[in-house]
Amino acid sequence: xxxxxxxxxxxxxxxxxxxxxxxxxxxxxxxxxxxxxxxxxxxxxxxxxxxxxxxxxxxxxxxxxxxxxxxxxxxxxxxxxxxxxxxxxxxxxxxxxxxxxxxxxxxxxxxxxxxxxxxxxxxxxxxxxxxxxxxxxxxxxxxxxxxxxxxxxxxxxxxxxxxxxxxxxxxxxxxxxxxxxxxxxxxxxxxxxxxxxxxxxxxxxxxxxxxxxxxxxxxxxxxxxxxxxxxxxxxxxxxxxxxxxxxxxxxxxxxxxxxxxxxxxxxxxxxxxxxxxxxxxxxxxxx
Amino acid sequence: xxxxxxxxxxxxxxxxxxxxxxxxxxxxxxxxxxxxxxxxxxxxxxxxxxxxxxxxxxxxxxxxxxxxxxxxxxxxxxxxxxxxxxxxxxxxxxxxxxxxxxxxxxxxxxxxxxxxxxxxxxxxxxxxxxxxxxxxxxxxxxxxxxxxxxxxxxxxxxxxxxxxxxxxxxxxxxxxxxxxxxxxxxxxxxxxxxxxxxxxxxxxxxxxxxxx
Amino acid sequence: xxxxxxxxxxxxxxxxxxxxxxxxxxxxxxxxxxxxxxxxxxxxxxxxxxxxxxxxxxxxxxxxxxxxxxxxxxxxxxxxxxxxxxxxxxxxxxxxxxxxxxxxxxxxxxxxxxxxxxxxxxxxxxxxxxxxxxxxxxxxxxxxxxxxxxxxxxxxxxxxxxxxxxxxxxxxxxxxxxxxxxxxxxxxxxxxxxxxxxxxxxxxxxxxxxxxxxxxxxxxxxxxxxxx
Numbered sequence: 001x002x003x004x005x006x007x008x009x010x011x012x013x014x015x016x017x018x019x020x021x022x023x024x025x026x027x028x029x030x031x032x033x034x035x036x037x038x039x040x041x042x043x044x045x046x047x048x049x050x051x052x053x054x055x056x057x058x059x060x061x062x063x064x065x066x067x068x069x070x071x072x073x074x075x076x077x078x079x080x081x082x083x084x085x086x087x088x089x090x091x092x093x094x095x096x097x098x099x100x101x102x103x104x105x106x107x108x109x110x111x112x113x114x115x116x117x118x119x120x121x122x123x124x125x126x127x128x129x130x131x132x133x134x135x136x137x138x139x140x141x142x143x144x145x146x147x148x149x150x151x152x153x154x155x156x157x158x159x160x161x162x163x164x165x166x167x168x169x170x171x172x173x174x175x176x177x178x179x180x181x182x183x184x185x186x187x188x189x190x191x192x193x194x195x196x197x198x199x200x201x202x203x204x205x206x207x208x209x210x211x212x213x214x215x216x217x218x219x220x221x222x223x224x225x226x227x228x229x230x231x232x233x234x235x236x237x238x239x240x241x242x243x244x245x246x247x248x249x250x251x252x253x254x255x256x257x258x259x260x261x262x263x264x265x266x267x268x269x270x271x272x273x274x275x276x277x278x279x280x281x282x283x284x285x286x287x
Numbered sequence: 288x289x290x291x292x293x294x295x296x297x298x299x300x301x302x303x304x305x306x307x308x309x310x311x312x313x314x315x316x317x318x319x320x321x322x323x324x325x326x327x328x329x330x331x332x333x334x335x336x337x338x339x340x341x342x343x344x345x346x347x348x349x350x351x352x353x354x355x356x357x358x359x360x361x362x363x364x365x366x367x368x369x370x371x372x373x374x375x376x377x378x379x380x381x382x383x384x385x386x387x388x389x390x391x392x393x394x395x396x397x398x399x400x401x402x403x404x405x406x407x408x409x410x411x412x413x414x415x416x417x418x419x420x421x422x423x424x425x426x427x428x429x430x431x432x433x434x435x436x437x438x439x440x441x442x443x444x445x446x447x448x449x450x451x452x453x454x455x456x457x458x459x460x461x462x463x464x465x466x467x468x469x470x471x472x473x474x475x476x477x478x479x480x481x482x483x484x485x486x487x488x489x490x491x492x493x494x495x496x497x498x499x
Numbered sequence: 500x501x502x503x504x505x506x507x508x509x510x511x512x513x514x515x516x517x518x519x520x521x522x523x524x525x526x527x528x529x530x531x532x533x534x535x536x537x538x539x540x541x542x543x544x545x546x547x548x549x550x551x552x553x554x555x556x557x558x559x560x561x562x563x564x565x566x567x568x569x570x571x572x573x574x575x576x577x578x579x580x581x582x583x584x585x586x587x588x589x590x591x592x593x594x595x596x597x598x599x600x601x602x603x604x605x606x607x608x609x610x611x612x613x614x615x616x617x618x619x620x621x622x623x624x625x626x627x628x629x630x631x632x633x634x635x636x637x638x639x640x641x642x643x644x645x646x647x648x649x650x651x652x653x654x655x656x657x658x659x660x661x662x663x664x665x666x667x668x669x670x671x672x673x674x675x676x677x678x679x680x681x682x683x684x685x686x687x688x689x690x691x692x693x694x695x696x697x698x699x700x701x702x703x704x705x706x707x708x709x710x711x712x713x714x715x716x717x718x719x720x721x722x723x724x725x726x727x
Contacts, residue, residue: 363540
């Protein structure tokens with residue numbers, strides 16, 4: 001057996017040894033690891049990170065009566081991660097007496113936005129401090145078009161009524177009429193398009209929330225150029241925002257489960273490495 | 288009566304979730320059935336949603352209510368119908384014209400936007416002076432940022448063979464890319480667990496009523 | 500004609516969009532504005548086309564009795580049911596061909612289209628993606644092996660980030676000095692080495708997009724035309 005063959009043989013042998021554990025055991029551990037802390041919470045402390053604080057400060061710096069643009073660019077697949085951040089920010093905007101103009105670059109974002117609206121409807125006066133303009137196709141091109149003439153893209157609200165009939169939309173022309181835009185984004189079109197067009201081209205401050213998957217890719221935009229102002233990246237960050245707003249929600253409730261699940265994954269990584277190391281020695285001896 | 292439909296809705300959601308999760312044990316008819324229902328409902332949702340929320344307000348409404356000011360919209364309307372012709376293999380060439388318009392518009396806009404946001408502004412953001420940062424840790428981090436960005440870019444530069452000095456820099460670049468991929472994996476695990484938390488909050492809370 | 504005219508359209512549209520960026524005045528701004536509003540409408544038709552193609556594919560599978568055709572029949576039936584409810588009674592606050600279907604809406608609490616979306620579709624989608632939580636744990640166990648310097652680095656960073664981004668990571672290292680506090684270590688990794696790597700990727704990919712956009716506008720890249 002040649003040297004190359006031996007190494008291939010030992011590698012596949014190691015692979016077999018590692019995969020000896022039926023992966024369904026791992027599935028079971030993950031299921032239990034997430035379920036048990038949900039049923040019996042431990043109450044670990046949540047530390048607020050600078051990026052989340054930056055988002056909070058931006059919303060906080062808006063004056064009562066200022067108009068803000070919230071873009072719901074996600075669907076039910078990432079609802080558990082992003083919805084808590086959106087809810088917390090809307091609550092913050094209500095507390096600050098800001099006017100919320102809600103739109104969606106993803107069709108299903110509209111329904112998810114409606115869910116939050118129904119929850120908070122006691123504090124939201126439709127057409128006065130909140131409006132749902134619904135969905136627009138076109139992604140980056142649509143944002144570009146909003147920058148030129150906002151009403152052209154959204155002539156009617158999600159219920160089909162002329163937007164000019166509502167107080168909140170009466171003097172809206174373009175992005176100059178908003179304090180900032182927050183994109184709740186789980187892909188394309190989403191936060192990146194908002195940064196490119198609304199932020200870098202029209203100078204509108206951009207902030208928001210993304211899934212944890214895309215968080216590392218957005219961190220380079222938080223820089224001295226202020227391309228992105230803070231970021232609520234994933235469920236942990238949403239829990240931090242809930243803490244800042246002072247209303248613990250589903251994100252806070254999920255934090256213990258998140259911790260235990262991560263620990264389980266790390267333990268399995270360690271087991272996998274130890275098994276690999278032991279098998280490597282065994283295979284070497286046999287060879 | 289609405290209560291009955293609310294409870295039924297929760298049960299439908301729970302059974303749908305369990306059908307999908309049954310795949311974790313092994314592939315089975317429940318999973319396949321749920322998967323195809325998902326495909327069908329999803330397609331119909333997008334279809335109906337687009338008609339009500341894009342085509343009616345942006346095209347049909349405008350043409351019906353004020354044709355004289357909006358007659359030019361007949362052109363995108365016609366291009367849209369040409370796009371739909373792609374469904375018939377005999378006429379699919381008609382779809383090339385609207386696609387050309389979309390590709391040209393997107394390419395033109397992307398060229399300018401990516402140049403400004405992802406190239407120029409990112410390069411400017413890397414032109415920092417570590418000596419001006421307030422603390423030693425930040426200064427050290429900024430040196431890492433500058434070295435990592437440049438060496439990472441050298442790794443992506445394939446017009447010159449990666450040997451000698453270039454090879455050394457490219458190797459440094461790989462280290463930074465590995466750190467990025469490791470961080471990305473950590474965050475991906477976090478995201479996936481969050482989705483499971485969301486599902487279990489529904490099953491244990493809304494369905495079984497076990498969560499406070 | 501079938502090839503040259505689309506290439507010319509793509510060229511003109513692309514050049515117009517670029518010109519309007521550098522000369523944001525009439526006629527360029529007006530023309531690009533018109534082009535953008537047309538784009539939104541055509542994009543709507545493109546979405547409809549996508550769904551029709553999917554339906555056509557499923558119908559063909561059922562008619563050709565391909566493997567598992569019964570399941571594709573389920574897809575067609577669920578499409579038809581959702582489509583009919585949407586067309587007849589509308590969605591959310593928009594009326595369908597038969598109005599809002601008040602009787603049905605009052606009975607079930609929302610329009611049938613919305614009821615299916617909330618109680619079936621949302622859950623199916625969320626469940627589908629939650630499967631990934633199980634698979635990522637299994638993948639980490641099998642693939643995250645410290646075989647080389649690079650893989651060790653990848654593994655250690657992901658473990659540090661996973662721990663640093665949870666409350667338990669903070670709780671475990673609360674009594675240690677600040678530079679050993681896991682959330683601080685994780686934040687340093689994310690803000691500097693990770694940002695450096697990601698920035699290299701962003702700039703590289705940005706240059707790639709610029710290159711391919713130019714190729715599309717100038718007609719060098721023609722694969723989208725199909726055929727030859």
